[in-house]
Amino acid sequence: MLEMAGVPAVFLDRDGVINRDKGFIIDPDDLDLLPGAAESMKRLRTAGFKLIVVTNQSGIGQGLYTETDLAGVHDRLEALLAAEGVHVEGIYFAPDHPERPTARRKPGPGMLLEAAEAHGIALRDSAMVGDQVRDAEAGMNAGCVLNILVPPGAGDPRFPAAPDLAGATAMILNILGTSAGKIV
Numbered sequence: 811m812l813e814m815a816g817v818p819a820v821f822l823d824r825d826g827v828i829n830r831d832k833g834f835i836i837d838p839d840d841l842d843l844l845p846g847a848a849e850s851m852k853r854l855r856t857a858g859f860k861l862i863v864v865t866n867q868s869g870i871g872q873g874l875y876t877e878t879d880l881a882g883v884h885d886r887l888e889a890l891l892a893a894e895g896v897h898v899e900g901i902y903f904a905p906d907h908p909e910r911p912t913a914r915r916k917p918g919p920g921m922l923l924e925a926a927e928a929h930g931i932a933l934r935d936s937a938m939v940g941d942q943v944r945d946a947e948a949g950m951n952a953g954c955v956l957n958i959l960v961p962p963g964a965g966d967p968r969f970p971a972a973p974d975l976a977g978a979t980a981m982i983l984n985i986l987g988t989s990a991g992k993i994v
């Protein structure tokens with residue numbers, strides 16, 4: 811198989827990593843960034859990592875809200891991040907019903923593979939941060955080299971743990987930072 815050159819990325823789960831986990835978020839005004847999240851994302855981006863959000867949104871598959879509702883929530887997420895000087899390359903969501911998952915629904919790697927192809931990402935130089943075991947599993951299944959869990963999912967012995975995205979960011983910059991540093 812040909813080795814494809816590519817840029818490093820950090821894949822980020824949404825709820826519980828970037829913003830507060832409140833269950834299904836339907837009203838954009840219910841979305842609040844977690845303290846330090848935007849600053850961490852800015853550090854990662856400055857170090858040369860592309861930022862890709864990957865979020866399971868089974869509420870769509872269950873008929874609880876629509877893709878249009880979700881687009882409104884993600885407009886707000888991007889606006890809040892932009893106000894802190896952070897741009898994300900993409901927000902990918904899996905609308906699958908939990909009982910009828912495709913490979914796009916985490917722990918499937920589908921969203922990460924799709925983003926890698928679209929954005930020229932080298933998965934073996936990339937990391938995933940999530941707050942559920944299935945997030946880290948999705949990163950592992952996609953071939954990311956570093957798959958970090960924050961609470962409440964932290965504690966699975968297969969994956970390194972960090973207290974929050976700031977802690978995960980420090981770990982990523984320590985372990986992968988030098989390889990990413992040349993790209994800004």
Ligand SMILES: [Mg+2]
Pocket residue numbers: 823824825826827831940941942
């Ligand atoms: Mg989450």
